[in-house]
Amino acid sequence: MRFQSTTAALLLLGGVQAQTTLPPPPTETSSSETCAINLTPSYDVTIAKGWTAHLLARNLGFARSIKLDGRGGLLVVSAQSGIVHLNVTDRASTCPYVINNITVIEDERPLQLNHGIELSPSGRTLYASSRESVWAWDYDPSTASVSNRREIITNMTNTDHVSRTLFLSPSHPDLLLVSRGSASNIDPLSIPLENGISQIRAFNISNLTSTSPPYSYPSQGLLIGSGLRNSVGIAEHPITGGVFSVENNIDQTTRLGTDIHNENPGEELNFHGFLNGSLPENRHHGYPFCFPLYNRTDFPDLNTLTTGDQFSLNQTAELNDETCAREYVPPRLTFKAHMAPLDIKFNSEGTRAYVSFHGSWNRDEPEGYKVAEVEWDAGTGQPVHSAKSLNAARDLLNTGDVHRCRPDGIFLRPVGLQVDGRGRVFVSNDYGGEVWVLEQTGDVEEESWEEVNYGGDDGNDDGNDDGEGNGGGNGGTGTDDEEPAETSNPAVKGAGTVRTEGWVVMGMTIVLSFVGGIFVIVA
Numbered sequence: 004m005r006f007q008s009t010t011a012a013l014l015l016l017g018g019v020q021a022q023t024t025l026p027p028p029p030t031e032t033s034s035s036e037t038c039a040i041n042l043t044p045s046y047d048v049t050i051a052k053g054w055t056a057h058l059l060a061r062n063l064g065f066a067r068s069i070k071l072d073g074r075g076g077l078l079v080v081s082a083q084s085g086i087v088h089l090n091v092t093d094r095a096s097t098c099p100y101v102i103n104n105i106t107v108i109e110d111e112r113p114l115q116l117n118h119g120i121e122l123s124p125s126g127r128t129l130y131a132s133s134r135e136s137v138w139a140w141d142y143d144p145s146t147a148s149v150s151n152r153r154e155i156i157t158n159m160t161n162t163d164h165v166s167r168t169l170f171l172s173p174s175h176p177d178l179l180l181v182s183r184g185s186a187s188n189i190d191p192l193s194i195p196l197e198n199g200i201s202q203i204r205a206f207n208i209s210n211l212t213s214t215s216p217p218y219s220y221p222s223q224g225l226l227i228g229s230g231l232r233n234s235v236g237i238a239e240h241p242i243t244g245g246v247f248s249v250e251n252n253i254d255q256t257t258r259l260g261t262d263i264h265n266e267n268p269g270e271e272l273n274f275h276g277f278l279n280g281s282l283p284e285n286r287h288h289g290y291p292f293c294f295p296l297y298n299r300t301d302f303p304d305l306n307t308l309t310t311g312d313q314f315s316l317n318q319t320a321e322l323n324d325e326t327c328a329r330e331y332v333p334p335r336l337t338f339k340a341h342m343a344p345l346d347i348k349f350n351s352e353g354t355r356a357y358v359s360f361h362g363s364w365n366r367d368e369p370e371g372y373k374v375a376e377v378e379w380d381a382g383t384g385q386p387v388h389s390a391k392s393l394n395a396a397r398d399l400l401n402t403g404d405v406h407r408c409r410p411d412g413i414f415l416r417p418v419g420l421q422v423d424g425r426g427r428v429f430v431s432n433d434y435g436g437e438v439w440v441l442e443q444t445g446d447v448e449e450e451s452w453e454e455v456n457y458g459g460d461d462g463n464d465d466g467n468d469d470g471e472g473n474g475g476g477n478g479g480t481g482t483d484d485e486e487p488a489e490t491s492n493p494a495v496k497g498a499g500t501v502r503t504e505g506w507v508v509m510g511m512t513i514v515l516s517f518v519g520g521i522f523v524i525v526a
C-alpha cells in the first residue's frame with residue numbers, strides 16, 4: 004500500500020462512520036431469503052455454485068484486516084481511521100447481520116494504524132500495526148474497549164510497502180509474526196538481511212510487561228523468511244502447524260530486454276516450515292534476484308523452465324536461472340501475475356485455504372478482484388495441487404465485471420479474511436469500505452477442478468492459461484495493494500446483483516533491473 008493516496012481515499016470514502024440505518028431482525032430461520040435483510044451491494048458480483056454471499060456492512064472507510072473476537076464481535080482496521088467493532092449476530096437465523104458499530108480506537112495520530120490486527124488466545128490483548136510499529140492494548144470484548152496501550156515492536160518505516168501484517172500462531176501463541184515489505188519494486192535494501200526489509204520475523208511476546216521496551220524489527224526476533232517482496236497474508240495449517248504466506252511480486256518486469264510484465268512473474272504461496280524449532284535452513288525465497296514463472300507462452304529464453312521455477316531478469320555468470328534454482332526456495336504455488344494476494348485463512352479442517360486477491364493494476368487484462376479457495380491435504384498440510392499448477396486457486400466470489408473496476412467506482416477489492424465457527428468466510432473490501440460474508444450451502448462442482456499444469460508428469464503442456472477469457476477491453480485501471488488509486492467519490496448508480504454462475508467470473512515508469520550484481524535503471 005502507498006498511503007499518501009490513501010488519505011485522499013479515506014476523505015472521499017468518508018472514513019469510519021456509525022451505521023445509521025440498521026436492518027430489521029430476521030423473521031425466518033435458515034432461509035436464504037432471510038439474508039435479504041442485509042445490505043444491497045452497489046455493484047455486481049458472482050458467486051460460485053454451492054455458495055452464497057451477502058453484504059454485511061458498509062461505511063467502514065478503507066477496511067483492511069479483520070478479526071473475530073470470539074464474542075460476536077468483528078474488529079475491522081480502517082486504515083488511518085482506527086478500529087471499529089461490529090456486533091454481529093445470527094439470532095435464530097444462519098444469516099449474520101450487524102446490530103451496531105462501536106469505535107474501539109479512534110484515529111490516534113501518530114499511530115496511523117493501517118493494516119494489521121491480532122488478538123491473543125484469551126481475546127484479552129489486542130495488537131495492531133502502523134508502518135512503523137506494532138502496538139498492544141488490553142481489550143475487553145464485552146465493551147469493545149481498550150486500555151493500557153504499549154508499543155511492542157518498532158523501527159519498521161520504509162517507503163512503498165507499508166502494511167505490517169500481524170499473525171499470532173495458534174500453535175505457538177507466544178510468537179507474533181510480523182511481515183514487512185520492500186521499499187521499492189526491486190529493492191536493493193532488501194539484500195542485507197540486517198535491514199529487515201522483505202522479511203517475516205517472529206517476536207516472543209510472552210515475556211513482555213507494560214514497561215518492556217519495544218523490539219527493534221531489523222535486529223531482533225526470529226527470521227521466518229527473507230527474500231519476500233511483500234508477503235501480506237500469513238497463515239498456519241490447523242493440523243500440521245505449517246506456516247505459509249502469500250507474496251505480491253514485482254511489476255513492470257523485463258527479461259533479457261523483453262517486456263514480460265503482463266503474465267510474469269506469478270504471485271507466490273511460500274512455505275516457511277514450522278514454529279516448533281524445525282524451520283528450514285534456507286529461508287531465502289528469491290527476491291530481489293529471482294522470481295517465479297507463471298505463464299510460459301512467449302517467455303524469453305524459456306529453456307526447461309516450468310511454472311513455479313524461479314528465473315532471473317538477465318543471465319550473468321553471477322546470477323542466472325541455475326543460480327535461482329540452486330540458491331533460493333521456490334514457491335509452493337504460483338498464481339496469475341498481479342492478482343495481489345493480501346490474506347490467506349484455513350478452514351478448521353485444514354482441507355482448504357481461502358485467499359483474497361486484491362486485483363491488478365500492472366496488466367492489460369485485469370485479474371484478481373476476487374476471493375478464491377485453494378484445496379489442501381489435511382494430512383500432509385500441503386496444497387493438493389502441484390507447484391506447476393496453473394489453476395490451484397478456484398474462484399468463490401468475483402467482481403462481476405473486472406473491466407468496470409475503475410477508480411471512479413465502488414467494486415470488490417478483497418483484503419482481510421476471517422473464518423468463523425460455522426465455516427463462514429468474512430471478507431473486507433477496502434475500496435468499498437465493506438464486509439461481505441460467504442457461506443457454503445451446497446456441493447461444489449468437481450468438474451471445475453480439472454488440473455492444468457505446465458510440464459510435470461501429466462503431459463498437459465498445452466499452454467492454456469487457467470481458462471482465462473480473452474475479454475479484450477482495456478480495464479485494469481484499478482490498483483493492487485501497493486498503489487491505491489486516487490479514488491473519486493464512487494457514485495455508482497443503482498443496485499448491483501449477486502449472481503451464481505458456477506466458477507465463471509463475472510505505474511511506475513522507472514524499472515530497476517539487476518544486471519551482473521548491479522541495479523540499473525532501464526527506463
Ligand SMILES: [Ca+2]
Pocket residue numbers: 230271288289290293294295313332333334
Ligand atoms: Ca520467490
Ligand SMILES: [Ca+2]
Pocket residue numbers: 251252253254341365483
Ligand atoms: Ca505486483
